[in-house]
Amino acid sequence: MRAIRRFTVRTVLPEPLAPLGELALNLRWSWHTPTRDLFASLDPRKWEAARHEPARMLGLLTPEELQVLAEDAALVRRVRAAAEELHGYLTSDRWYQRQQDVPASIAYFSPEFGIAAALPQYSGGLGILAGDHLKSASDLGVPVVGVGLFYKTGYFKQSLSRDGWQQETYPVLDPDGLPLSLLREEDGAPAVVTVGLPGGRTLRAHVWRAQVGRVPLLLLDSDIPGNDERARTVTDRLYGGSKEHRLQQEMLLGIGGVRALRLFSRLTGAPEPEVFHSNEGHAGFLGLERIREHVEAGLEFDEALEAVRAGTVFTTHTPVPAGIDRFGRDQIETYFGGDNGVDGVPVGKVLALGAEDFDGGDPSVFNMAVMGLRLAQRANGVSRLHGVVSRDMFEGLFPGFDATETPISSITNGVHAPTWVDDRVVALLAEQGGVVGDGSDKGAVDWSAVERVPDEALWALRRTLREQLVQEARRRLRRSWLRRGASPAELGWVDDALDPDVLTIGFARRVPTYKRLTLMLRDPERLKALLTHPTRPVQLLIAGKSHPADEAGKRLIQQVIRFADQHDVRHRIAFLPNYDIAMAQSLYPGCDVWLNNPLRPLEACGTSGMKAALNGGLNLSILDGWWDEWFDGENGWAIPTADGVDDPDHRDDLEAAALYDLVETSVAARFYDRDEAGLPRRWLQMVRHTLATLGPKVLADRMVADYVGELYAPAAVASRELDGTPDHAGARELAAWKQRVLQGWHAVRVDHVESGDVADSPQVGDPLRVDAYVSLGGLDPDDVDVQLVHGRVNDADSLTDVRFEPLAHAEAYEGGRHRFSATLELRRTGPFGYTVRVLPRHDALSSVAELGLVANAGS
Structure with missing residues (x-):
């Protein structure tokens, strides 16, 4: 029963x-x-x-x-x-407590958090990254408060049918059985957050608190008494339901999340956050809620917007427009206007924040990432290459500027070493004095200590980790086959599946098309030859989930499983269902090589390879995400890409062939190249080099410290100047200045540029005098920067390797005309060119492109 x-x-x-x-x-x-x-x-x-x-x-x-x-x-x-x-x-005081001019508290919003298998509130890399962010913030003493949703069934559990089709189940989670406590009022009643919905409905939520070391994580739960049936299901599952369901989730996360923070501060005495960090656009409505708070306190909408922007950070993880949440403008009008509107926050202003009002944009949609960028004064991508991709993708928001000046920086992701590094790795380094303290804080590791580890000990460790993985994989493989309907009598072969002495390659991630799960299957016979090579065999362990609505992704999984089920290769390749944190913690350490073959440049970062590297695994990857940044030729292999090949099938054929060649002639050859002692000396040197050089780089501690120094601290300073001044004077002044500049910019132009005499054959060291005659209309010279933009000139007369020189105000004339001047000493040989441009200037701007205004000479 x-x-x-x-x-x-x-x-x-x-x-x-x-x-x-x-x-x-x-x-x-x-x-x-x-x-x-x-x-x-x-x-x-x-x-x-x-x-x-x-x-x-x-x-x-x-x-x-x-x-x-x-x-x-x-x-x-x-x-x-x-x-x-x-x-x-x-x-105790930690790293953060020794820093200067840092925020008293940072709110970190994310739709998912991957903390531990015991709290399944994540689907993939975004959530794992968020979890590692909180853990490292705790270790460093950074006063972060996490904000998310509590999903009653989390993400789905994955199993397989007999024919290899992904099946999903959604076990109901009981929060009372999880490491959570309920936020309560002084009288003991559960604290309640409310968010208005159209038609006079109200969405209510309780707030569960998870304690992640020093960091509280607040999770909002709508399955509570007082909600109607539709409202109770808002937090039923992660990334499920209709567009309307998703919109309500994101309203609860952003608007309800800010209200939960206010409750948390009131009930616990925790400081109010100075900085609000939106991890992707899902939480973007947090900015609208903060604007509403300021409007209720007496600010106009535009003034409130400046107060909010100063203290907001936005991180984009999406390398393709299709990965961004979009809602219909009519939906936004329904949910933020009419009977659910807020006085002083007109729906037209809300719609403008998410409008795709640029070339190639869709005027019928509301773009959450675009809103995130407009509500945040500081934004970043998650690897150096992803920063370039993001600047190109959002260039249309800043017309007149080159993509390089799109105000999106980059902070490369990192991973939380104490979570992902096997204890045996730490113990081995500790023997060489490479660990501070008792070894329980794996973030305090001197990775260079691996240089002192004997080859014999390092190879024995790698073999132990591989054997541990093989045993775990056999257990999971047997369980999967039993669930697929096999009888125990059919599964005797599982006891000998995989081999702890065979080169082991891992591939585990979400299964969207661009990650190319099946690239390895482009030539099945060649793959079989690699797996069953008589002297240099390879074995593959594969895992990953496809979104329940992604039929194409499920077909990719089925293709892999049907290949892996074949009798002649099933001892060398296995698909392990239900990829999660628990599986990952044995998979990363046990793999000799971590494979990643996305379609470049669509991998934002790809942190799984970092986790493998911290355990002594080598990476075999397309030069994408973090690997493009830190591959050095000695820490693994770069799979050549067929950039410029338009036919996707032909491109896949070329890159798959390159992958097979690398595995056969380089990876396997080096792994099995043993000396008289049976040791692969060259392989072990690559392992050493990987740990010593990548160890310090790929850490989430480094990542969080970068966020503090490059984004959180400047955001806190800006917030204090605009939002923390009496009566918000800073925000009011900036809003008024922007209004004046926006209204007057139509009259700004570069009328004429003169250059002093330049020799017929100019040489390095010669001076170049430039006078720019500029019309400013009703604006003052102090309102603008006039810049000499110079650099090399290519065959299309475009400037490259660009540098900027300010022109000083020299003279004013009638009618708002001015002369600006500068003398530049020529320092570069070769084709040289320059132009002049005018930009708005204000001390509170964080980027020259922030207003999207520029007047270029000749335009």
Whole structure:
């Protein structure tokens, strides 16, 4: 019989073991080995049954068993010591506390967070990145508060049919059985956040709090009493439902998230955030809610917009326009106008923020990424190449500027080493003095210590990690086949599937088309030859989920599975269903090579390869995302790309052939190139080089520190100047200045440019005097920058390698005309050219292109 209702009864711990409750509730255990070891020691068998989740583990222990444990004096001392260590971690000064002019608090909004398998609120790289961001913020002492949604069924669990078709199930999560606590009012009642919906409806949500080390994570849950049935399902699942359902989710995340932060600050005394970070456009409505707050406090919309923009950071993860959330303008009018409108926040102004009012844009849609860029004074992509792609993609928002000046910077993603590095790697480095402290903080690793590790020890470690992965893969493979309908009698072959002494290549990620899951299958016979080579065999472990609505992605998975099911290769290739954090933590360490073959340049970053590298794996990848930035020829291999080939099938054929050639002639050849001691010395040198050089670069600690220095601290300073001044004087003044400049810019032009005499054959060191005669209309010279733009000239008379020289105001004439002058000393040989342009200038602008205004000579 099925239960008609379910709930979780939480354990009451004996007083001597009471600290276990705090240790289980704080998700730091997910990356802190000593805490996990403590829970495992309570009952190793039940620890395995609990899937290594402390809260679940405590629920499996009976009151009698807990009482026996409470009488173990040595255990009680260990519990108290662990609790004291956690308290020290939560309260001591860390890296952030030594920084100057940094924000008191940062709100980090994301639609998903991948913290631990115990809290399945993620689907892929975006969520894992968000989880690593919070964890490293905690380790560094950065005062971040995470904001997201609590999805009742999370993302789906993946299984396979007999013929290899992806199947999805959505197990219901009981928050009482998860490491969560409910945010409550002073009287003990659950705190409630409300968001207005059209037709007089109200969307209500409770706020669950997860504690990620020092970082609180607030998750809004709409499945509560008081909501009608439609409202209760708003947070039913991640990335599911109709466009309207998605819009309501994003309103709850952005608008409800800001309101949850206000509740959290009121109820806990936590400081109000100075900086608001939107991880992708899904949370973009947070800016509208903050504008509403300022309008209610007495500001005009445009003034409120400036106050909000100053303290907002927007990160784009999307390398293609199709990956951006778009809603119909009519939907936005319905949800932000009419009976659901807000006085002082006219729906026309809202629509303008997300309008695709540029060449190639669609006037019928509201673009969440475009709104994110317009609501944030600072924006970034997630790798150096992705920054270039993003500047090109959003160039239309800043007409008159080259793509290089589109105000989107880049901070390359990183990964949280304590989560992803196998303990054995840390232990080996510790033997060479490469770990600070007791090794529990894997972020404090001197990666160069690997240079002192003997080849024999390093190779033995790699073999141990590979064997661990093979055993785990066989277990998962057997379970998958049983669920596909096979009988145990059919599965004797699984015991010998894969081999701990064979070169192991991993490929695991989401399955959109551009990641090209099936590129390896372009020539099935050649792949078979690689897998079954008599002396240099290769084995492949593959994992990944396709979005439930992506039939094309499911077909790609099925193609891989049908190939892997064949009797002559199934011992060398396996598809492991239900790729998640738990699987990844054995997959990354055990793979010798991590494969990534996206269609360049559509991989924003691709952090899975970073996790493999931190465990001594080598990367075999298209030069895309982070690999384009940090491949150096000694830390892996770059798959050549067929850039410029228009036929996608032909391009795939060419790049697949290049992949096969690399695996056969370089990767496998080097792996199996052994000396008389049986050691692959050249391979091990690449492993050493990878750990020593990539170790410091690919860390989320580095990433978060970059966010603090390059985005959060400047945003906090700007916010204080515009939003923190009495009566918001800074925001009011900037809004008025922008209004004046926008209204008067039609009259701004470069009338005439004169250059002083230049020798017939100018040489390096010769002076070039430039006088620019400029009309400013009603604007003042202090309102503008007049720049001499110079550089090399290509065959199309376009400037390259551009540099900028300010022209000083020299003279004013009647009618708003002015002369600006500069003398430039020629320092570059070869074809030289220049032009002059006029830009708005204000100390509160973060970029020359911020207003999208420029007057170029000759235009």
